[in-house]
Amino acid sequence: MDTSVPSVAERRVHVVPLGYERDRIVEPLRRHGADVAYLLVDAPDRDGDRGDVDFDAAGAADPADTRVDPDGLTDYQRDAWTAVAEFAEVRPIPVALADVYDVLGVTTTVAARHRAGAEDGDRLFGNVSTGPRIAAVGVALACMIVGARPYSVEPERHRHDRRQEPLTEGVARTVDLPIYPMDAPTTDQVAVLGRLHERAEESLTTDKWNLIEWARERGLTFLREAGESRTAKYRALETHVLSPLRERGYVELEDIGRSDTVRLTEVGRRVFFAFKHKIDG
Template sequence: MDTSVPSVAERRVHVAPLGHEHDRIVDPLRRHGADVVYLLADEPDRDAARGAVDFEAAAAADPTETRVDVDRLADYQRDVWEAIESFASVRALPVELADVYDVLGVTTTIAARHGAGDPDGDRLFANVSTGPRIAAVGVAMACMIVGARPYSVEPETHRHDLDEAPLTTGVERTVDLPLYPMDAPTADQVAVLGRLHDRAADHLTTDKWNLIEWARGRELAFLREAGESRTAKYRALETHVLGPLLDRGYVELEDVGRSDSVHLTETGRRVYFAFQHKLGGT
């Protein structure tokens, strides 16, 4: 793990899935001076959009007001929460840990909240060892996107009766994971995915000109230098938005008369939830 000393104003913010662990969550946080810790508590049936975060509820002093179902937590998971509170600010969030897009979206939203990657932002770290494998993938992908530091924690011993004890005990060492750049959708592309999502929710179709008119009203960047001609606007939409989204399988086109109807795919819907933090509305 990166142990370099942060600046005076810089905080160390950690994200850790609250899985069947104790020491692998708590010990690295204590050793490396965590200031703020987001615990991702599993909530398989949570009533919220993927990636949605209620930061106000997460910071509540009373655990029952955090939207996390504390009755579902094992005693050792509650102990994790209490142990971290002795040296850091704890913010617990309900997350569907088996949904990679929910984990990804929540983690990137946390990163955006703390300005991770910005010169004046906080330093963000994420533990990929303490939840199910799907959660690890979501956290690791989020770190690649926002430039945060993922880390893995190797246990000293293993246990397997999860109803009575954590899966592992002790910490052998903490290992940095490699960072790889990820080609995330642009803010304009996320905005268009959101437009398609909202229109589909209202059972409305959307063609290219509808997207252009909507984008003009919101002054999206891809139209700013497109010129006034209709052809130039179509070209800008194709080049900067629809082309990349089609290539990645996030949208599909349907030939309807003289125009193309644009549809959001299931993958595109999930990507929208994962990256909606780019729109600045969370």
């Protein structure tokens, strides 16, 4: 989870399904200084369209004025709510946790409300560990779409030995999940990530001109229309490869002497292996 200190006006806002958990809901919020916690409370037959959020009711001072039925909660769910309220502002929202589109819509609506991702907006996080798997998918997809930070919480122990007994039994139904195009790196970008990984494995540094020469030898697309001008080649490398990779945190640049050394980040290394199939074919 991103633990960097927010600006004075920025708040840490968390979206957390109120599933059959207690510690995995409360402790991450406490440890990472949550300011606002939107608890997604299961309401399969709730009023309103998918993704609708009544922010006035969610922010009501008296829990009885919210749209959530407290009698439908377990004792430990109520305890989680009370514990979080001791250090953060709790805003409960009724959501059909088994409806991925409802969870997705509610999370993106909360993100829009807090201008998550904007320069003057709040910092948004999503807990993908505390609800049913469908809810986890909805929260994770929403975070990817709006540029928020999803996080997973590993428990210290389980209630029973999973080596001896399965977690569930039977099948009620299967649910189709939405498909959203992810902003995957281009083939050229994956190739450059691979070159940086290869050089790092050999403890060798790599500057921009090294990448240009290597890309030219292999006929990478971004250089085909750059012409013979050295300046144009640098511009093509920056525009089509390095700038997008740097914005996503996959590479870093370091000034050394008169050249820029390009370094692969740990995230960039993982992304390279995730998309390596693009250059293996």
